[in-house]
Amino acid sequence: MSNGSQEIIVVGGGPGGYVAAIRAAQLGGKVTLIEKSKLGGTCLNVGCIPTKVLLHSADLLAEAQHANEFGINVSVNGFDWKKVLKKKDGVSSQLVNGINGLMKANKIKVINGTAEFISSKTLSIKKADGTQETLSGGKIILATGSVPAIPPIPGVKDNEHCIDSTGALSLTEVPKSLVVIGGGVIGVEFASIYSQFGTKVTIIEALPKLLPLMEGELTAQLRAKLEKNGIDIYTEAKVQSVESSSVGAKVNVEYKGEVINFEAEKVLVAVGRRANTESLKLEKANIGNDRGRIQVNERMETNVKNIYAIGDCLGQVMLAHVASVQGEIAAENAMGLDAFYNGKTVPSCVYTNPEFAGVGLTEEKAKEEEIEYVTGNFPLMANGKALIMNGGEGMVKVIVGKEYKEVLGVHILGPRATDIIAECALAIGMEATIEDLIETIHAHPTLTEAVREAALATEKRAIHAFNK
Ligand code: NAD
Numbered sequence: 001m002s003n004g005s006q007e008i009i010v011v012g013g014g015p016g017g018y019v020a021a022i023r024a025a026q027l028g029g030k031v032t033l034i035e036k037s038k039l040g041g042t043c044l045n046v047g048c049i050p051t052k053v054l055l056h057s058a059d060l061l062a063e064a065q066h067a068n069e070f071g072i073n074v075s076v077n078g079f080d081w082k083k084v085l086k087k088k089d090g091v092s093s094q095l096v097n098g099i100n101g102l103m104k105a106n107k108i109k110v111i112n113g114t115a116e117f118i119s120s121k122t123l124s125i126k127k128a129d130g131t132q133e134t135l136s137g138g139k140i141i142l143a144t145g146s147v148p149a150i151p152p153i154p155g156v157k158d159n160e161h162c163i164d165s166t167g168a169l170s171l172t173e174v175p176k177s178l179v180v181i182g183g184g185v186i187g188v189e190f191a192s193i194y195s196q197f198g199t200k201v202t203i204i205e206a207l208p209k210l211l212p213l214m215e216g217e218l219t220a221q222l223r224a225k226l227e228k229n230g231i232d233i234y235t236e237a238k239v240q241s242v243e244s245s246s247v248g249a250k251v252n253v254e255y256k257g258e259v260i261n262f263e264a265e266k267v268l269v270a271v272g273r274r275a276n277t278e279s280l281k282l283e284k285a286n287i288g289n290d291r292g293r294i295q296v297n298e299r300m301e302t303n304v305k306n307i308y309a310i311g312d313c314l315g316q317v318m319l320a321h322v323a324s325v326q327g328e329i330a331a332e333n334a335m336g337l338d339a340f341y342n343g344k345t346v347p348s349c350v351y352t353n354p355e356f357a358g359v360g361l362t363e364e365k366a367k368e369e370e371i372e373y374v375t376g377n378f379p380l381m382a383n384g385k386a387l388i389m390n391g392g393e394g395m396v397k398v399i400v401g402k403e404y405k406e407v408l409g410v411h412i413l414g415p416r417a418t419d420i421i422a423e424c425a426l427a428i429g430m431e432a433t434i435e436d437l438i439e440t441i442h443a444h445p446t447l448t449e450a451v452r453e454a455a456l457a458t459e460k461r462a463i464h465a466f467n468k
Contacts, residue, residue: 005030007138008334009123011115011280014041016311016323017143018099023331024141025106032135034125036114039099041145042312043320044092046166051189053088054169055351058196062353079197081174088169120285120304139306139334142287142294143327144280146273146312153181155242161249162242162267165190175199175265179251181239183210185350186270188226192352195231202232202262204239204253211350215362215411217377218395222356222413225393229353242267275315290315298340300330308334322346345429349418354394357421360409360428361399372402376434376457380414382464383453384445389415396454398434405434405458416447423451434458 008024010017013035021033038045057079067074103110113127115135122136148164156162163171165186174197180187183205195201203210203226210226210233211219223233238254248265275293288295288303293315300308308330311323325341332339350356366373381392394414400407410424427437437455442448453462460467 006335008032008141008331009034009135009138010141010143011123012041012143012145012311012313013039013099013110014143014145014311014323015043015320016145016327017041017141018103018327019324020141020143020310020327020331021108022102022106023328024335025108027332027335027337029331029335030138031106031108032111032138033103033108034111034113034115034123036112036128038096039103039110040092040096044095044099046169048320049095050088050092050169051165051193052351053091054084054193055189055353057084057087058193059353062196081172081197085170114279116279116281117285117287118281120287120307140308141300141327141330141334142277142280142302142307142309142313143311143323144276144313145323146315146318147276148269149272149274150269151181151239151271153239153242156181156267156269159242159244159249159267161244161265162269164269168194168266168268171266175248177247177264178202178266178268179204179249179262179264180268180270181251182270182272183207183233183235184270184272185211187268188222189351190268190270191226191231192229195226195229196353200230200264202264203234204237204251204262205233205235206238208236210235211356213362214348214350214356215358215397215409216364217397218356218358218411218413221393221395222350222352222354225354226352273312273318275313277313298342299333299338300326300341301333306334317343317346319346319348345425347418347421347425349421351418354390354414355417356413357417358409358411359421359425360407362409362411363397363399366399366408371408373399373408374402374458375399376454376459376462378450378454378457378462378465380447380450383447383450385447386414386450389447396450398437398451398454398458400434400455400458407432407434407437407455410451410454412451414447414450420447420451423448 006029008029008031010021010033021031025031064076113125115123118124125133177200180203183203191201240252247263249267250263252261277292294309310326312318329339347359376398378396380386380394386392397411399409407427442452456462
């Protein structure tokens with residue numbers, strides 16, 4: 001049973017916090033949300049949404065440049081960067097206003113201020129208007145998110161040409177050249193965006209491959225595609241230092257036993273994010289944490305009774321959709337229900353051109369865990385819709401258990417991969433077998449047919465590709 005008179009205090013108004021606040025209000029809680037900046041957090045203001053607007057503009061430009069192939073006479077007259085930025089800000093504001101409206105509709109009190117613990121039951125709020133307020137007695141859900149990690153590379157911190165992802169979203173001009181330190185999600189997304197706007201992009205990644213946690217076979221294909229688009233990629237490359245240069249900055253890199261350097265107008269530092277918990281003063285409430293990363297159980301409870309934590313501030317899987325689900329779970333538990341987080345259906349999505357998405361085990365992980373498996377690959381060249389949309393670049397790869405044929409993982413490189421992956425997450429969540437995917441009739445012509453064909457390929461019976 002839920003507890004209708006329960007007071008709930010949510011700290012942080014991103015996709016974790018605002019969702020937690022709404023869910024608690026739905027269950028009858030008296031909810032206060034504290035946010036120091038704008039509602040919507042990183043995702044809506046300086047993360048997922050604005051990045052996707054830039055990507056959409058870049059994709060439109062690329063489509064317009066190739067429209068002649070489809071018989072459409074378009075002469076592309078470059079782009080207006082100010083308008084691109086205006087569109088980005090407009091979409092973010094519209095969504096943030098929507099969240100403000102949802103707060104009002106759900107009777108959630110929003111306080112614009114910064115919260116810190118003064119004990120395990122009391123928060124002190126320094127409000128934006130200069131006043132101060134103390135809140136006690138409620139259950140507390142911490143959802144303070146993450147901030148870009150600045151690596152201890154000499155010369156990075158003080159160089160005005162070194163930017164983080166927030167800076168990369170508000171450059172007043174498209175740089176002629178950009179070095180990206182870190183070939184993770186943020187690195188490849190911005191590399192993809194800016195190279196489409198004409199920037200000469202170089203990615204420097206310390207590990208042997210881009211997107212180290214994604215399926216290797218598809219990562220290699222994405223790398224080839226990015227290189228074909230003119231991006232230079234150096235893996236197993238270690239950035240030693242950054243210094244000023246007449247162009248902007250010079251990045252010194254140890255690569256294959258030599259030191260080489262790259263000059264660029266801007267250097268995007270994208271080597272990860274860290275939990276944003278310093279201002280909370282966790283120690284005053286004795287909340288268990290590992291270097292600022294709050295520790296929780298699967299009910300999203302911290303070690304302190306009545307205090308929950310969710311999303312990026314846990315320092316684990318830093319994804320908006322994970323934060324939102326964890327927010328619902330924390331709110332339900334705080335309101336007296338019994339909910340558990342299970343991450344096995346979390347899709348990983350990379351918004352490059354083409355898109356890249358995966359759920360469940362990669363082949364590398366299956367090997368590492370000594371699981372007996374078979375794979376099925378289907379090239380998008382043989383899928384009519386993909387051929388129309390992007391020339392058929394990409395692939396679907398399905399990984400299934402050898403004995404019971406249960407779906408263990410699905411990985412997609414290609415148009416709309418990030419949408420198609422939902423079907424695959426459902427399959428994994430429902431412990432579907434390959435027969436379940438095959439028996440489901442997929443509409444023609446769609447990209448989803450490639451998932452069924454890859455499932456067929458695990459039994460060497462794909463129809464539109466030769467089964468080796
Ligand atoms: P990341 O962990 O995805 O990638 C960082 C990369 O930098 C890694 O590949 C790492 O090996 C490399 N690296 C670290 N130190 C380096 C060095 N000194 N020199 C060269 N390479 C170095 O981190 P990110 O890309 O900064 O993203 C941060 C978080 O934000 C991630 O958790 C990510 O999942 C999340 N995010 C997700 C999306 C999405 O889901 N589409 C988009 C943006 C960000």
